[in-house]
Amino acid sequence: MSFVTGALRSRLQATFTGSTTGRPEWVDELEQGTDAGFFGPGSATWSVHGGNHTIVAGVRALLVQALHPGALAGVADHSRYREDPFGRLAGTIRWIYTVSHGDTATARGASQWVLRLHEKVHGQYVDGHGRTRDYTANDPDLARWVHLAFTDAFLRSAQRWGDPIPGCADAYVREWATAGELMRVEDPPRSEAELRAQMDGYLDRGELAVTPRTREVVRFIRNPPLARMLRPGYQALFQGAVSTLDPRHRSMLGLRQAAIGPVELPVGRATGMVLDGIGGVLGNQSGTERAALRRIARLEREAAEPAA
Numbered sequence: 485m486s487f488v489t490g491a492l493r494s495r496l497q498a499t500f501t502g503s504t505t506g507r508p509e510w511v512d513e514l515e516q517g518t519d520a521g522f523f524g525p526g527s528a529t530w531s532v533h534g535g536n537h538t539i540v541a542g543v544r545a546l547l548v549q550a551l552h553p554g555a556l557a558g559v560a561d562h563s564r565y566r567e568d569p570f571g572r573l574a575g576t577i578r579w580i581y582t583v584s585h586g587d588t589a590t591a592r593g594a595s596q597w598v599l600r601l602h603e604k605v606h607g608q609y610v611d612g613h614g615r616t617r618d619y620t621a622n623d624p625d626l627a628r629w630v631h632l633a634f635t636d637a638f639l640r641s642a643q644r645w646g647d648p649i650p651g652c653a654d655a656y657v658r659e660w661a662t663a664g665e666l667m668r669v670e671d672p673p674r675s676e677a678e679l680r681a682q683m684d685g686y687l688d689r690g691e692l693a694v695t696p697r698t699r700e701v702v703r704f705i706r707n708p709p710l711a712r713m714l715r716p717g718y719q720a721l722f723q724g725a726v727s728t729l730d731p732r733h734r735s736m737l738g739l740r741q742a743a744i745g746p747v748e749l750p751v752g753r754a755t756g757m758v759l760d761g762i763g764g765v766l767g768n769q770s771g772t773e774r775a776a777l778r779r780i781a782r783l784e785r786e787a788a789e790p791a792a
Contacts, residue, residue, distance in 0.1 A: 510578055514775035517587025520783065521776065522662050527653035532638050533584045535768055536759045537645035542576070543705065544725040545637035548733055550701045551692040552629045554619045557609035560697055580634075583663050595666035612693040616765055620700035624670055631664040632683050639676070640728045645756055687732060694736050702737055717758045724755030 523529040549555050582594040602621035611617050619626060639656055642649060649656055653676040664672030673679040686692050710718055723742045726734060734740070742751050 488770075508578075510582070511771045511775055514582065514586050514590065514772055515779045515782070517590055518783070519589075520780050521585060521587050522591055523584060523659055525702050525777065525780070527659060528651050529584055529659045530773065531647060531649050532642040532656045532660075533580065534770065534773060535642075535646050536762045537641045537768070538638065539759070539762070540645065540721050540725045540728075540755060541634075541638040541641035543722055544641060544728060545633045546705050547702065547725065547737060547739075548633040548637060548697050549630055550705075551694070551733060551736060552626065552686065553609045553611055553693050553695065553698075554623070555629050556695075556701060557607055557619060558605045558621045558626065560701065570576065578692070580663075581772040582768065583666065585770075587779065589744060592662070592666060597745040601621045605651045608732065610693075610695075612690045614780050622668060624668065627667050627669050628664075628672070628682070629686065631667060631669045632679065632686075633751045635660050635664075635673070635679060636683060637725075637728075639679070641725075644724075644728055644752060645759055663737075682729070692733075692736065699738065702739070717759060717761065720751070720754045723751040726756075727751045727755075 547557075579594050579598055583591040586594065599622060605621035606619060608616055608618055621627075635657060638660075639653055642656075643653070654674075657676055658674040659681050661672040661674050673682050706722060708718070721753070726739045727741050729737070
């Protein structure tokens, strides 16, 4: 049994962090730093980004991002998601958790690093109105959609499978606006109502579209090249992500909630069981959160020490 658990742990760690040799160095480096970071223990951000429901959030965010032709073009044209899907996933995870749990200087540095990478990502796409447009990954409109998709995905997944959010949804959206600003998003939403309104705006303006490329990406997200032992659990997580989508987004993507005839299946419960199983293998506290807590404890000790 311990062999099976160890093999499963190794597969999960490699999938989510890109490391096959244990915890990546960048996680341990979060112990360094000179302040508690932008958020800190007890914040809405730490609550929403804690726990294994963030796996479902990641799947959901990718599905929603794929609805914007410009955002999708950047991924399809400039990433190696087909050849190395988990390398890209690991990079995204690194940025999210560095901003969430790193000190402010490290969070800013990680964001600048991503922005520099994005400078190389440019090309053309056909928008929702059939017009050909130029894009770069740092375009404010594309950056906004990515920020909205991530914020909404993490919030909805936490509301469904996470603990109560300190300050509720508005607190999380307001706090995570900081991450949007680090990525040069102008006036990111600062309440749940603003989040909904900004996302609805893309639908109302006809800026979202489904193309053959969209359907290809959705097929890939539905059935990524996972290790065999992870596939059944992933399908439950995928269906959980689909169940939380805005019905309009779900319809555009051609996805339906799992059902037998007219009876919807209890995918929320199944997803929760898989998440509990992952927690039993990997634990329910991320390595980045533990590193941040050690940094904060060190800073508190240093502040309490009498001056020499």
